[in-house]
Amino acid sequence: MTNASVAADLRDEPFEPTVLESTVAMHGRVWDIRRDVVAYGDGELVREWMVHPGAVAIVAVDDDQRVLLIQQYRHPLRHRDWEVPAGLLDIPGEDPLEAAKRELAEEADLEATDWEPLTSIWSSPGSNSEIVHIYLARGVTTLEAFAREAEEADIRAEWVPLDAAVDAVMGGRMHNGILVAGILAAARRLQA
Numbered sequence: 001m002t003n004a005s006v007a008a009d010l011r012d013e014p015f016e017p018t019v020l021e022s023t024v025a026m027h028g029r030v031w032d033i034r035r036d037v038v039a040y041g042d043g044e045l046v047r048e049w050m051v052h053p054g055a056v057a058i059v060a061v062d063d064d065q066r067v068l069l070i071q072q073y074r075h076p077l078r079h080r081d082w083e084v085p086a087g088l089l090d091i092p093g094e095d096p097l098e099a100a101k102r103e104l105a106e107e108a109d110l111e112a113t114d115w116e117p118l119t120s121i122w123s124s125p126g127s128n129s130e131i132v133h134i135y136l137a138r139g140v141t142t143l144e145a146f147a148r149e150a151e152e153a154d155i156r157a158e159w160v161p162l163d164a165a166v167d168a169v170m171g172g173r174m175h176n177g178i179l180v181a182g183i184l185a186a187a188r189r190l191q192a
Contacts (some may be wrong), residue, residue, distance in 0.1 A: 020044065030088070052130035057086035057178045059118060059157075059186040060110060060137045066159040067183065068108055068140075073091040073154070080156075082174045084182050085110075086132070094135040104137060107145050108157060113139030118185040123177055134182045136189060162187055 021037040031050050038045045060068040069082050087103035089096060090096075097115060104110050118134045165183045168174045 005160060013048040030090075041115050044146050050128035050130075052128045054096075054130060055086055055123075055132045055178075056089065056096050056103055057084050057132055057182055058100050058104045058108075058137050059084050059110065059134065059182040060104060060112060060140050061186060061190070062138075062140055062159060064159075065190070066160050067162045067186065068110070069151050069158050069160050069165065069179070070107060071156040071158070081176050082168075082179060083176045084134075086178055096133065100133070100135045100137070105143055107155065109143045109145050110137075110140045111143055112137035112141075116189075118189060119181060121178070121181050132148045132181075134178065134185065136186050162190065 018039040019036050020039055021035075023035050024032050025035040025048055026033040031052050033048055034051055035046065035048045038047065062068075068085065068086070070085055071080050071082050072079050073119050085104050085107040087099065091099065094102075097117075100115070101111070102110065114137070116136050119138050120131055120133045123130045123132055143190065162183070165174070166187050169180050169183050
């Protein structure tokens with residue numbers, strides 16, 4: 001079997017065990033926590049997990065092969081981590097690509113002429129239902145600045161050579177999972 005055929009056969013597989021009980025353990029402002037009792041094997045599992053609407057993220061690359069990184073405060077981590085622009089799919093029925101365009105404008109004051117999907121990831125499948133659709137955006141231009149508040153009010157933005165961002169990921173200096181997936185996928189796509 002060749003590497004190509006092995007790669008073509010690798011995929012996540014749906015599995016639907018019987019959910020015996022499902023309750024909302026906590027209602028949150030943005031998301032809820034569910035408590036499920038699931039029949040599994042010869043017994044039962046109890047799992048609490050976050051119900052998430054999903055999200056989009058954008059790897060914006062300019063004509064000089066620089067990627068836009070933003071840094072903002074993330075309270076659970078007590079860090080200002082480096083990220084790519086991203087946001088929730090919190091408008092019912094909104095197409096993920098349209099959400100990505102909206103988020104790039106809102107978080108980075110940018111628009112792009114060229115968009116393509118890079119990958120989609122589950123951010124933490126053992127604890128939440130979030131899926132993040134990551135897009136590559138090129139042909140970027142600046143928009144009028146959006147008014148920002150809370151953590152977004154002091155976003156720091158930097159255009160960084162894509163190779164330097166890959167080096168920072170591989171060197172363990174940037175840890176945001178969406179950034180890691182997006183930067184590595186964009187580098188691979190742009191090398192092709």
